[in-house]
Amino acid sequence: MNMQVAQICDQVEIDRTIAAAIDHAGLLGTWINSNPDTTGVTRFVVTEDSGRLTVQTYAIGPDGVIDWGTADVTVFASSASARVATGFACRYDFGFGETFLQGMILKGLVVLAQFHTFKDDSNRAPFFVREYYALDHGRF
Amino acid sequence: MEFKESAHLDSALTDPATRTLNADKLIGRWRNTNTKTRGIAEITIKERDGKFTVTASGVGSDGPIPWPPAQALALANLEEEAGQRAVALAVNFDFDFMTAETYLRVNKGVLVIVLFVTFRDDSGRSNYVNREFFYRQE
Numbered sequence: 001m002n003m004q005v006a007q008i009c010d011q012v013e014i015d016r017t018i019a020a021a022i023d024h025a026g027l028l029g030t031w032i033n034s035n036p037d038t039t040g041v042t043r044f045v046v047t048e049d050s051g052r053l054t055v056q057t058y059a060i061g062p063d064g065v066i067d068w069g070t071a072d073v074t075v076f077a078s079s080a081s082a083r084v085a086t087g088f089a090c091r092y093d094f095g096f097g098e099t100f101l102q103g104m105i106l107k108g109l110v111v112l113a114q115f116h117t118f119k120d121d122s123n124r125a126p127f128f129v130r131e132y133y134a135l136d137h138g139r140f
Numbered sequence: 141m142e143f144k145e146s147a148h149l150d151s152a153l154t155d156p157a158t159r160t161l162n163a164d165k166l167i168g169r170w171r172n173t174n175t176k177t178r179g180i181a182e183i184t185i186k187e188r189d190g191k192f193t194v195t196a197s198g199v200g201s202d203g204p205i206p207w208p209p210a211q212a213l214a215l216a217n218l219e220e221e222a223g224q225r226a227v228a229l230a231v232n233f234d235f236d237f238m239t240a241e242t243y244l245r246v247n248k249g250v251l252v253i254v255l256f257v258t259f260r261d262d263s264g265r266s267n268y269v270n271r272e273f274f275y276r277q278e
Binding site: 003004005006007008009011012014016022039040041042044052060061062066068074075076077078079080081082083086087089092093094096097101102104113115116117120122123124125126128129130 | 141142143144145146147148149150152154155158159178179198199200201205207211214215216218220228230233235237238239240241243245246254256257258259261263264265266267268269270271
């Protein structure tokens with residue numbers, strides 16, 4: 001097969017007979033913001049049900065925590081030939097605006113990039129926030 | 141005003157200056173700090189009338205691979221201290237066989253890009269995320 005590439009790291013050998021889905025076990029669980037003074041996402045919970053991966057996100061509002069509900073997750077590995085998840089993406093549509101989340105695992109933390117755009121007439125600028133989240137592993 | 145988090149109510153979001161704050165920190169030609177990269181070799185960011193265009197070239201086996209120019213969305217940056225704030229850019233490089241959803245920001249003079257690559261073909265390749273660093277080419 002003639003494999004198209006945009007960069008040479010995309011030119012990889014894939015054995016189609018053993019190609020497997022990306023192992024997303026490392027993403028599962030509750031991830032808590034390292035910043036107790038955040039004005040955004042406080043934690044998110046990644047779960048799997050019958051192979052379907054979803055995230056439930058919670059953020060801080062003026063009057064307490066706001067549950068954003070669940071969103072389907074797309075999983076990313078560390079390279080075109082890797083089969084272990086090191087990132088994910090999901091999208092929330094709130095009607096008045098949208099938030100796109102891109103998470104990347106670095107040194108055991110998820111670096112969560114949050115892209116907020118507004119569709120209402122509030123004239124708010126789209127904005128970007130990047131925060132760090134640790135897995136609530138409950139061991140120590 | 142509707143919101144889903146306190147940051148949605150940040151007064152800086154309605155300040156017109158926020159939309160292009162320190163955009164000059166991003167504009168220019170950038171080269172990968174990693175001479176052995178197998179990813180993006182070079183990036184150029186241009187701004188005209190408040191609109192940003194990003195071009196890139198990937199490392200190929202027979203020379204640079206030009207990526208299609210893409211228009212970027214400028215995003216206000218609320219994460220840094222006020223004096224260090226600069227806009228970040230979100231850009232989607234669209235190929236027939238794959239797409240690279242990318243964000244770019246400057247941190248202490250270094251351009252940091254993160255790509256979330258999704259393959260649309262049936263090559264069996266994994267979608268992947270990659271981060272690279274660029275220095276300004278004067």
